[in-house]
Amino acid sequence: MSFRFKPVSQPSNPEVNEGGEKDKQIKTLDLGNGSQILYMPRFLSFDDSWKFFDYLNSHIPWTRPTIRVFGRSCVQVLSLFSFSHAEIVNSLVSLPEKPRDTCYVASPGLPELIYSGYKPHAYSWDDYPPLKDILEAVHEALPGSKFNSLLLNRYKGGNDNVGWHADDEKLYGPTPEIASVSFGCERDFLLKKRPNKSSQPQERRSDDEPASKRSKKCCHVDQHSFTLKHGSLLVMRGYTQRDWLHSVPKRAKAEATRINLTFRHVHGGVLG
Template sequence: MLSDNNPISLQMKDAEVIYYPSFFNISEANQYYNTLLKNVDWQQDEITLFGKTHLQPRLTALFADNNKTYSYSGITMHPHPFNKTLLEIKLKIETESAHLFTTCLCNLYRNGQDSNGWHADNEKELGPDPIIASVSFGAERIFHFKHKENPELKQKLVLKHGSLLLMKKGTQTHWLHQLPKTKKDIGKRINLTFRTIIK
């Protein structure tokens, strides 16, 4: 069952962003976290930034209802078929958002030193102005936004266990986001980012 908590519409210029702090209840969130942690075939790819190649500071896996690859930062990922757990989560998000997703990039942040730098999910495979649905299970992490044209415009929030962040119209076009490192002693976090690949 979906939580009855009220969604929060973030006040962000040029973008529509909605945050559901408890989209999944604690029991659901715990079950999904444990199942995904154990059953996903997590991988660690090499990434090249500014001419230097190093291991990506998180583990990933790609799932889809098709065989379309997804490329970012010099990495090309090949999808696994959706498993039962991800299909269940996907259906709940699609029902709430009224948007169909083809693909899920799964991320495992093992501790506070795993991170994701400033970027926008604006790869050509996603088409113009894509919608991204981001689900969090596990340790809470702080998530940052900053406006591309007006970097003094910033937003941050705590992504809670069982939460859903819907990044809708304008978000990937006008804003960057990141999950910074933290020195806090925190546990693992699983992040599911649902998207639609059109090419």
């Protein structure tokens, strides 16, 4: 199964902030010190994006890894030896290890991905042809980039989320480029600067300003937020994974499902 579709084309000058036509809009955000974000709200058309959403929702082998924990009070856990084997087994409950469904797709011969202590099975692109169509569109929009792996996330409502983290695993190299395509329910994507180890404020600050104002100024440039739209593409580049954290927080009002694809390049495989 493969979809024919037209990616919304890129404006001739991708450096232009909020380029001419609404369809072709690209926003670039320079985070400083060699980190950049690029955002195309209408990367794929509305209708194609719903086709992809329906396909992915029903065909991807989504899993939500669980951990088995003893479902009694902590005090009782301390005296586990007083329970029979059957009692212990009956008391085990499964808790979600990740608050969202995930799946991993990768080209053959790549080093295994291990993240947050979890080693996902690597599925093949050939099993899910529409993923190859989306990959092709991403490559077309980002000339010179080459992605060979994909982490998929499904958020089945406002409780599903991803906490603050950076995708800074060694196998992505020192300056990973991550291309993130979103379908379905809009969710907030937050970025915040990692604490500066030297703890020296980088901005000039005026000491006769009230402290509340100073901290407001400081936090303003150290945090950014995007509402990731259906069919959008967000790219994290340069040192974003080294210097910034990102998250998709819980949102009580986001009742519908969102599917997100994050394309990455793993070093050291057949494709190098």
